[in-house]
Amino acid sequence: MFALATDLSAQTRVPQISKTPAKALPAKALKVVSLDQCADxxxxxLVPRNQILALSDRARLHDSNFRDRAEHVRRIRPQLENLLALNPDVVVRTWGGDVNLIKALTDRHIKVLNINDIYSYDQAKPELLRIGQELDQAASAQIEARRFDQAMAAIRQVGKGRSVLYYTPTGYSAGPDxxxxxMLRRLGFRLETQDKGFFYLxxxxILSLKPDIFALGFYEDHYAMRRVPGRNPLVRARIASMPNFTLPVQMISCNGWFTAYDLAELSKSPLTGSGGLKAVP
Incomplete structure (x- = not known):
């Protein structure tokens, strides 16, 4: 009788609930594809190499900031069949991919992460941190944010209030917005013109303006220099006779926090030379 009571007691015993919190399952590492050079x-x-399925076909070009990191990463064109074959968790873009491609991806429940356009360094760090959060790379974004702050603090005011005119081979300049x-204002320059956006000169x-110095963009691109206003002999002679410097092409091809690293380095270079359209060493 005692044994039977013991058996019944064991069967009806209420299990003890552990007070130790259950361990959360590790988050799945997101597999990422980039659609264009700026998203690259x-x-x-931000993203570890083993989570990058593919980059754009421009990731290794000379105007790509992190081109050295892309050396052994697959590069693809932004076509649906390419992306579906890779089966990414997230597709990152700025301008890459058309409306039909983006719709096809979202219809298949593939997350498309759009990077916002930024127009100043005040916007650069918030966008960096936002994208880091979206990619589950908040720690990496914080590291880059600290590097960004250090780079911005290291920029020297080499302009010393002189007027500067930005000019490209295609005849375009850039305004304060x-x-x-x-970039030019962070270097301590005063813009020669206050027109908004990008505008043609x-x-x-050009010959009527009198800036103290020219800041040249894309002048080292021999392809872009073939048949453009910047090849005008009078324009070239005018620029060559005045102080001038070239903005590194990777610094002006895409907007982002990473351009601050090049800007800090550029501010250490002499910007008062004249006599040729050569990049600052």
Whole structure:
């Protein structure tokens, strides 16, 4: 009788609930694809190599900031069949991929992460931290944010209040509401013109302006220099006769926190030379 009571007691015993919190399952590492060169910079700057399925076909070009990190990473064109074959968790883009591609991805429940355009360094760090959070790379974004702050603090005011005119081979300049305009002001320059956005300056207008120094963009690109207003002999002679410097092409191809690293280095270079359209060493 005692044995039977013991058996019944064991069967009806209420199990003890552990007070130790259950361990959370480890989060799945997101597999990422980038659709364009500017998105490449965010992915290469934040995401571990083993989580990058593919980058854009421009990731290794000379105007890509983190091109060295892309050396052994697959590169693809932004086509649906390429992306579906890789089966990514997240597709990152700035301008890459058309409307039909983006819709096809979202219809298949593939997350498309759009990077916002930024026009100043005040916007750069918040966007960096946002993208880091979206990619589950908040720690990496914090590290880059600290590097960004250090780079911004290291920028020297080499302009010393002189007027500067940004000019490209295609005849375009940039206003104060652009990233290029903010770069030049961070260097301590005063913009020669206050027109907004990117705007065309004819050779006649260029010859009428009198900046203290020219900041040149894409002048080291021999392909871009083939048949453009910047090849005008009078324009070239005018620029060559005045102090000038070239903004590194990777610094002006895509907007982002990473351009601050090049800007800090550029501020250490002499910007008062004249006599040729050569990049600052």
């Amino acid at each position: 910079q965010y992915v290469l700057g 652009t990233m290029v305009g903010d 004819s050779p006649e207008v």
